[in-house]
Amino acid sequence: MPSRADIESLARRRCLIALSAILSSTVTAASAVEWKAQDDPFTLGVASGEPIPDGFVIWTRLAPRPTEGGGMPDAAVAVEWSVSTDEAHGNVVRRGRATADPRLGHSVHVEVEGLEPGRWYWYRFIAGGAASPTGRTRTAPAAGAALARLRFAFASCQHYEHGLYGAYRHLAEDDLDLVLHLGDYIYEGSSTGKTPRRHETTEEAITLAQYRNRYGRYKSDPHLRAAHQRFPWAVTWDDHEVENDYAADQSENRDDPKWFLERRAAAYQAYYEHMPLRRTSLPRGPDLQLYRRLAFGDLATFHVVDNRQYRSDQPCGEGRRGGGNMVANCAARFDPAATMWGAAQERWLEDGLSSSRTRWNVLAQPLMMAQLNNTDASGQTVNWTDGWDGYAAPRARFLARLAAAKVVNPVSIGGDIHSFWANELRPDFGDERSPVVMPEFVGTSISSRGIPYASTLKALPANPHIRYFDSRQRGYARVELTPARCQVAFRAILDAEDAASAIRIQASFVVEAGRPNLQRD
Ligand code: FE
Numbered sequence: 204m205p206s207r208a209d210i211e212s213l214a215r216r217r218c219l220i221a222l223s224a225i226l227s228s229t230v231t232a233a234s235a236v237e238w239k240a241q242d243d244p245f246t247l248g249v250a251s252g253e254p255i256p257d258g259f260v261i262w263t264r265l266a267p268r269p270t271e272g273g274g275m276p277d278a279a280v281a282v283e284w285s286v287s288t289d290e291a292h293g294n295v296v297r298r299g300r301a302t303a304d305p306r307l308g309h310s311v312h313v314e315v316e317g318l319e320p321g322r323w324y325w326y327r328f329i330a331g332g333a334a335s336p337t338g339r340t341r342t343a344p345a346a347g348a349a350l351a352r353l354r355f356a357f358a359s360c361q362h363y364e365h366g367l368y369g370a371y372r373h374l375a376e377d378d379l380d381l382v383l384h385l386g387d388y389i390y391e392g393s394s395t396g397k398t399p400r401r402h403e404t405t406e407e408a409i410t411l412a413q414y415r416n417r418y419g420r421y422k423s424d425p426h427l428r429a430a431h432q433r434f435p436w437a438v439t440w441d442d443h444e445v446e447n448d449y450a451a452d453q454s455e456n457r458d459d460p461k462w463f464l465e466r467r468a469a470a471y472q473a474y475y476e477h478m479p480l481r482r483t484s485l486p487r488g489p490d491l492q493l494y495r496r497l498a499f500g501d502l503a504t505f506h507v508v509d510n511r512q513y514r515s516d517q518p519c520g521e522g523r524r525g526g527g528n529m530v531a532n533c534a535a536r537f538d539p540a541a542t543m544w545g546a547a548q549e550r551w552l553e554d555g556l557s558s559s560r561t562r563w564n565v566l567a568q569p570l571m572m573a574q575l576n577n578t579d580a581s582g583q584t585v586n587w588t589d590g591w592d593g594y595a596a597p598r599a600r601f602l603a604r605l606a607a608a609k610v611v612n613p614v615s616i617g618g619d620i621h622s623f624w625a626n627e628l629r630p631d632f633g634d635e636r637s638p639v640v641m642p643e644f645v646g647t648s649i650s651s652r653g654i655p656y657a658s659t660l661k662a663l664p665a666n667p668h669i670r671y672f673d674s675r676q677r678g679y680a681r682v683e684l685t686p687a688r689c690q691v692a693f694r695a696i697l698d699a700e701d702a703a704s705a706i707r708i709q710a711s712f713v714v715e716a717g718r719p720n721l722q723r724d
């Protein structure tokens with residue numbers, strides 16, 4: 204006799220299969236209906252991203268009831284947009300009409316073109332007689348143009364239930380050209396125990412409707428909305444936008460991969476609907492093209508990668524739970540057939556890095572790349588398989604090729620482990636004479652609880668390439684690039700349960716162009 208859980212799971216499966224049938228029909232510009240807003244449809248705010256020299260993406264989603272299915276009629280709605288050179292919209296330089304399509308959750312993604320390079324613009328939307336907040340954004344400098352300075356922040360891991368977004372309050376007031384989000388923008392699951400605030404439900408998000416409501420909850424936070432409203436963003440995902448520790452079509456709970464891909468399709472679609480992404484990232488069933496490059500004059504190229512969609516399964520999982528595990532003596536960690544990025548993305552990344560002519564090359568990826576050897580109770584060396592340590596062969600291959608290709612000033616930035624790290628990456632972490640090929644900076648979480656501090660600290664002597672670690676603070680990292688140096692400040696809020704918390708610089712580092720070693724600032 205099927206259990207209640209079986210019946211629920213069957214119902215979910217049916218619902219997801221029906222959804223995929225709808226999505227397989229192409230989204231076309233449907234004829235918009237006349238619609239009058241009763242309540243504010245711009246509860247999720249506005250956002251922008253993907254800056255290029257003559258434009259960017261501007262985004263909003265109409266959702267008067269953001270945690271209850273959106274609250275829009277099941278019809279396409281016309282949305283006016285405009286871009287101006289002033290905050291008061293006195294000098295509109297571009298305007299147009301877009302369609303908020305119910306099949307994409309009434310989200311709106313406009314790719315604005317024909318603007319001037321390297322300057323600020325303001326934008327807004329009007330729908331159903333209501334006006335959105337005014338967003339500010341910036342075009343990239345002209346390709347190859349001399350650029351003296353670029354400032355950006357990178358953020359990750361913002362479990363809504365674990366803390367308030369004081370870090371975003373400070374980020375929104377910072378002086379930045381760009382924000383990178385490196386994943387765990389939402390969490391699919393809820394926490395047990397006492398938390399400062401709760402998701403809209405304790406149920407795990409599985410269907411498109413549930414993922415949409417979850418984004419609705421996260422974007423109800425005014426500090427997150429302010430951070431989007433103030434700067435262009437470039438985003439990539441980690442695991443929790445879909446499910447903890449998933450690997451391509453392999454779920455943490457060892458679900459039928461066919462079923463899991465239906466869930467992934469729903470999660471990827473909701474991600475697209477809530478991020479300022481280009482048409483090139485429109486989801487196609489369970490697939491979404493996320494890896495891409497953004498260039499800023501002659502100073503910097505961001506190589507933004509996807510560590511989830513194409514990876515091989517975590518190694519040595521037999522007889523254990525799905526997803527990541529702490530393992531000892533796992534020879535499969537060194538399997539050359541293993542992959543983090545998939546062959547096509549890995550080639551794309553290596554080609555782009557070796558041909559880039561900008562002064563800095565930032566690898567924006569969701570995880571920590573450095574080796575982290577831990578010791579278990581019996582004294583054995585153990586490694587966490589969901590991170591790069593589970594993919595030691597592709598990591599060594601990539602770092603060796605990076606060195607051989609003489610990539611110009613590569614810098615890796617990452618997230619995922621809810622702690623600050625500054626590391627020196629070597630193709631062979633076991634050999635201190637192996638050259639440092641790239642510095643790595645891992646930013647702590649915006650709000651998600653940190654990993655254990657004392658026990659991790661004990662592991663550091665076995666990992667001399669790790670130069671800094673602290674998991675006790677929440678916050679973000681702020682980077683300033685000039686032709687001569689890359690300066691990274693780890694900014695930490697004092698109290699993650701207080702949105703008004705002060706912020707301080709926890710640690711700061713400098714990397715000089717031409718020398719990949721870390722220096723304390
Ligand atoms: Fe996280």
Ligand code: CA
Pocket residue numbers: 387441442443619
């Ligand atoms: Ca993660």
